[in-house]
Amino acid sequence: MKTNYREALRMALREALASDPRVFLMGEDVGRYGGSYAVSKGLLDEFGPERVRDTPLSELGFVGAGVGAALGGMRPIVEIMTVNFSLLAMDQIVNGAATLRHMSGGQLHVPLVIRMATGAGRQLAAQHSHSFEGWYAHVPGLRVLAPATLSDARGMLAPALACPDPVILFEHVRLYNLEGELEDDPDAWRCDIRSAAVRRVGDAVTLVAYGGSLLRAMEAAEQLSDEGIEAEVIDLRVLRPLDVAPLLDSVHKTHRAVVVDEGWKSGSLSAEIVARLMEGAFYDLDAPVARVCSEEVPMPYALPLEEAVLPQPAKIVTAVKELMGRK
Amino acid sequence: MSEIAVPNRKSSSLAMLTHMLRIRRMEEAAAEWYGAGKIRGYLHLYIGEEAVAAGAIPCFGEQDDVVATYREHGHALVRGVPMNSIMAEMFGKASGCSHGRGGSMHLFDASRRFYGGNAIVGGGLPLAVGLALAAHMQGEARVAACFFGEGAVAEGAFHESMNLAALWKLPVLFCCENNLYAMGTALERSESQTDLCAKAESYKMPALRADGMDVVSVREGTLQALSRVREGAGPVFVEYRTYRFRAHSMFDPELYRDRQEVEDWKRRGPIHTFSARLKAEQGLTEQEFLALDARVMAEVAAAVAFAEAAPFEPVSTLAHNVVAEDGP
Known part of the structure; x- marks a missing residue:
């Protein structure tokens, strides 16, 4: 089917929400607004406010709540508007999510997925345009993904949610409008999150x-x-x-x-x-x-x-x- | 709240006394073995504050979640983490509750829903909110109890967590242990508003105070707050006024507070005041007290022996438990 990157991401979110009651999406303006890049548009109507949760502007708070909810048996997907804002939540990601498994001697794990926009190309200047993927890729305990194609936009979320570790998914802002053909056959986009x-x-x-x-x-x-x-x-x-x-x-x-x-x-x-x-x-x-x-x-x-x-x-x-x- | 009567069942009073003594004696041993070089890193003693953990934690059920800070030896012990595995963790040994990966500041026990062991001030609060969110979404009745010091109220994480928990009416019990000093900085030197309950009330969260030097007051305050949380109306904030008798950590020369102030608080020490009360009101004899203390001392000695004898995790396991071994 003809589609775009944004819709491929949304299809993956919809599938995850529909197939696993532990999955929920939270972040700033993911609900009524439809997501600042419109990725989650329509999901609030489909899944309701319990599972598509608008949060206050509290990156540290709601990312940490995602870590806690993951510890408590849920499979949260936390959206951070942009990588620059994720710096406000870095403590919970780097000192928290990434360390808990090791620091607890393997007793705890944090099956959390964090999605965020990254990168430049929309003239958003110095507080909305940077690429800090490498900072997160520096940290043992995290898994970091960068879907660059329609099929990875469609396919990467499921294995990320199935993974017992914290996974960060970077969505480049220039890709959201990328159009192309996505195979109807799931085998065409089903993928691993291990390989280049x-x-x-x-x-x-x-x-x-x-x-x-x-x-x-x-x-x-x-x-x-x-x-x-x-x-x-x-x-x-x-x-x-x-x-x-x-x-x-x-x-x-x-x-x-x-x-x-x-x-x-x-x-x-x-x-x-x-x-x-x-x-x-x-x-x-x-x-x-x-x-x-x-x-x-x-x-x-x-x-x-x-x-x-x-x-x-x-x-x-x-x-x-x-x-x-x-x- | 110090007017509340001691529970008239002597056994439950003895249980609270025992919890406090176990914490006190375990930590005295930890300080000693720190001096001997067997325990390293930071060691933050809870001595003086035992009434809070001893009074509050037995109020929670097995299903509830407990989140604590880096001054959490007492919380772990009262929650049921065996003294052997706490001591072994401080010694860095494989049989420690975190297999020697955490140390004093990072005690965890997933089987007892004890989520540590968080050494970023305020860092545990968002976790507790998330644990409560999970309970809420799963339709389960468990409560997330979150312990933190008054120093945490200066952190953004405190305010973000208080707001989120109150906004979403989540079952969180915020347990603020106000020992008056954030490391060396007194409350009035760091906060424009020193009334901590007022901060909670600004989030429309019910707040109450308990005397953190009095285990009975702690217990009554906690039960009262907990029943409100269990009613489902959202989070409750409890301030326990308490005092740390020892230095912040083993590196602290205590330049920031008056010796007389420490001595004054020690006169209100939670163990001797409560044992005196039990003697006066419930017929506890000095002999019974000494026998209890001897049993606790024997448990501590056994825990130290266990920790000393335990092996370190082999270096070959160094990279274990960084991510899931079987991968995605």
Whole structure:
């Protein structure tokens, strides 16, 4: 069927709410307003206010309540409007959800799913546009996912809810309106939350991306193809724990890699990927691994400035050509 | 509330006295073994405040949830966590209640619905709200009892949790142990409004006070509050006025309070005042008291021996229980 990313997410939410009475959705404006990105529109009417709960603007409080409800036997899905706001709840996520299993010697587990919007591209400036996926991917005890395709938007929620650990799902704001075809057959989108995926096969260079950067990497790959350079594009899908094997396999074939990440470079997920490639594929590399990331400034509002910050396809193309000694 | 009579059944009075003595003697031993280097990290003693855990926690049923702080040895013990496994946890041993991964600040016992052991001030309150939300959505009658110090009322987590619990009428009993000092900062040096019950009332939450130095007052106040929560009208806030006799932790030189103040509070110590009352009103004899104390001391000695003899978890298990072993 023809659909979009937002609706694919909603289908997954609807299925989860319909199939398991322990599942409920809570967050700011998920009910009457329909979700700040309209993901949960209509679910309040369908499932009622007990299971689609509007919360006060209390990120720390309601994320912590999600942790507690998970401990109490529920399967909460907590929506945080945007990753910048999640910083208000970071204590409950990092000091709480991520530690309880270990700190209790394995007695407790926190089957909580947290969904949040991330990333830039809507001119929302420096308090609504950042990419902090890497901060969460830093933390043992969490699982971090970045659905970048319609089928992952549809398929990732079910295994996330089935997982006994806290899972964070990052939805890039540029993807919500992404349109495309979603197979009616569930086997086409049913997926695991362990592995990276090869989204385009090539032999000249490996582009590593995730979330909102996947589209940019794919676009760059098409431009490169016009010039006879076939890039292999890998979608990380799972940011913690990282599935490194497909990256190593790809670099074994291509001998070059460019990491594309909307996060900043310093102390980042892209730095981690580069390190893993050094550790596991050093002798396969014909050139240093390159990175195309956001410029290290708080996100500016004005369109030309925002565009200049982001890892645009043109920058990726340039980085690949430099790597290959081509103009 | 100190006018309330001691329950006339001597056995229940003795139970409360026993709880307090067990906490006191266990913690005195913990301090000693801390000095000996067997217990490390932070050790926050509850000595002086025993009446709160001893009076409140037996009011809760097995089905109820209990959330506590990093000063939770007493709460764990009264909740039924064996002294052996508490002591072993402080020693960092595999037979500790958190398998040596938590230590003094992170005692947990899922089988007794004891959710620790939270060492971020205020961090336990949202958990309790969530546990109560789960109970509410599951249609179960359990209550989430959440212990925290008065220092937590300065945290956003306190206000967000109070609001959420009151707004959604959740079965939470907020148990505020007001020992007057947040580490070294006195209440009046950190709060513009020092009337803690007024804060609860601002969330339209019923609030009451109990004398936290008097185990009977604690018990009566808790039962009264608990019955209101069980009626289903939403959360209730209880302030227990109490006092910590020892330093905040083992590293605290206590520069912030007057020795005389400590001595004055010690005269109201919950164990000697209650045992005196039992002697006067219920015929407890000095001999019976000493025999009880001897039994408790023997239990503590056995717990220390157990903890000393227990092994550490092997380093080969280091990465266990970070995430589910079988994965998603």
